[in-house]
Amino acid sequence: MDFVRLTPEQRRSFEEDGFLVVPNALPAEAVGRLVEACDRLAQPLLQKPELSGRPEYNHLDLRPGLLREEALFDLVANSSTVPLVVQLLSPNIHLHSTTLIYKRHESPHDPPFRRGWHRDIRIPRDLGHKCLPLVGIKVCYCLTDFHESDCGMTLMARGTHLRTEPLVIRKGEVDPEGVEVCDLRLNAGDALLFENRIFHTAAPNRGNRVSKVLIYGYAYRWMKPEVYLEVPDGRHLEKADPVTRQLLGGYRDVDTPPWALQRWAERHGVRPEPVPWTVEV
Ligand SMILES: O=C(O)CCC(=O)C(=O)O
Numbered sequence: 001m002d003f004v005r006l007t008p009e010q011r012r013s014f015e016e017d018g019f020l021v022v023p024n025a026l027p028a029e030a031v032g033r034l035v036e037a038c039d040r041l042a043q044p045l046l047q048k049p050e051l052s053g054r055p056e057y058n059h060l061d062l063r064p065g066l067l068r069e070e071a072l073f074d075l076v077a078n079s080s081t082v083p084l085v086v087q088l089l090s091p092n093i094h095l096h097s098t099t100l101i102y103k104r105h106e107s108p109h110d111p112p113f114r115r116g117w118h119r120d121i122r123i124p125r126d127l128g129h130k131c132l133p134l135v136g137i138k139v140c141y142c143l144t145d146f147h148e149s150d151c152g153m154t155l156m157a158r159g160t161h162l163r164t165e166p167l168v169i170r171k172g173e174v175d176p177e178g179v180e181v182c183d184l185r186l187n188a189g190d191a192l193l194f195e196n197r198i199f200h201t202a203a204p205n206r207g208n209r210v211s212k213v214l215i216y217g218y219a220y221r222w223m224k225p226e227v228y229l230e231v232p233d234g235r236h237l238e239k240a241d242p243v244t245r246q247l248l249g250g251y252r253d254v255d256t257p258p259w260a261l262q263r264w265a266e267r268h269g270v271r272p273e274p275v276p277w278t279v280e281v
Contacts, residue, residue, distance in 0.1 A: 001243045002079035003268040006087040014088060018161030018198035021184065025080040025191035026141060030071075035143050037069040038212060042102045046210070050104055055113035055204065058104035064228035066098045066214075067236060067248075075216065077244045081139045081191050083268075085218045088137060088193075090272050091261035095247045096136055097217035097226045103152040103205035114202040115174050117157070117167050121196050121223070130164045132197050136219030140192040143212035149183050152211025154192075154200050156182045161197035218247070222254050 014020040026034070039046060045060040067073045076082075076095055086093065106113065123132060146153040157167065158180040167176035175181050176199070183203065184192065194200060196219075205211045217226075224230070232249045240248060242260035251258065265271040 001077040001082060001241075001264065003264075004080060004083045005268075005270070006084050010084065011088070014193065014195070017156075017158050019156050019158075019182075019192060019194040020084070021186065022081055022084065022191040022193065023187070024189055025078070026189040028189060031143055031189045033071045034075070034141070034214065035212065037071040038100055038102075038143060038214065041066065041069065041100055042212075045102055045104070052107060053110055055106045055110050058106060059113055060100065060102040062100040063098060063226065066100055067233070072098070072214065073236065073244075075141070075214070076247050077241065078139075081141075081193065082218070082243075082247075084193065085137050085139065086261055086265060087270050088195075089134070089218065089220065091265045092221050092258045093218045093247070093261065094221045094225060094249055095216060095229060096219035096223055097138075097215070098229065099215040099217075101202075101211075101213050101215065103211045105208055105210075106204040106206060108206055110204070112174060112204045115204070117169070117176060117199050117201045119197055119199055120217070121219075123196065129166060134161070134195050134197060135223055136196040136217055137193055138196075138215050138217045140194070141214045141216075142186045142188050142190045142192070143214060144209060145188050146184065146186040146211065148185075148207055150204060151207035152205030152213075153184055153186060153203065154194075154213075155203045156184070156192075156194060157199040158182050160199040161195055163199070167199055221251075221258060225249060 010020055041062060042060050051057045121136060140154065157176060160179055168178065169176050237245055237248060237250055243264060246258055246260040
């Protein structure tokens with residue numbers, strides 16, 4: 001994995017907003033290759049006739065099996081985004097989730113499907129909204145343009161990663177009050193990084209094309225990966241470079257240091273300060 005330095009401006013924007021846009025994270029050729037592979041995975045949706053009034057049938061959220069496609073496997077240690085995740089979290093990370101989301105056109109007369117503001121990984125269910133830790137970052141790769149409002153991009157409530165209470169939504173409304181809801185304009189090839197604490201929601205695709213994104217979630221290695229990533233595929237691990245192998249759960253034991261990314265971070269001078277157990281006084 002090549003090195004890309006996180007700029008102070010990117011760190012500030014991520015820490016303030018809870019998300020960060022990386023323009024042109026993927027060249028057009030890579031987007032083309034990914035779309036070809038993702039369209040193959042999305043065949044069951046793409047072949048089905050469109051059903052008006054049934055948004056649930058016009059939507060695909062596919063999680064297991066994505067890495068069997070070579071183009072998607074190659075994205076696990078993508079150089080324009082994963083180095084930023086390492087610098088925002090630490091070298092002690094692995095891949096936590098993979099999701100392919102396709103949304104066909106939804107009529108404005110249909111009820112919004114899957115609209116539901118939430119924080120990721122359900123951590124607040126156990127820890128509440130106060131003192132929530134940052135433990136993971138998702139990288140959402142745009143495979144289509146998102147140039148208009150309501151065209152399928154996940155909505156972000158800016159700055160709510162630091163919020164210590166639930167969102168307030170007026171009866172009959174779908175969006176929260178008192179926070180800035182961002183419906184970002186993005187190009188195919190851009191990546192949106194967002195952290196686990198930020199409130200976000202699925203939004204309908206009112207546009208006239210199928211909206212397509214791939215979302216890879218990275219988290220600290222002590223976070224259990226989603227069940228479909230739990231047992232890494234041996235064939236994949238064999239052909240993977242050391243960083244990809246770590247990201248795919250190559251070190252099963254959390255007490256094993258994250259050698260690959262630790263060495264990578266050292267080489268590039270971005271190793272985090274060690275945290276000692278005790279100090280001498
Ligand atoms: O379908 C979407 O746009 C929502 C995605 C989402 O909520 C998530 O990845 O946590």
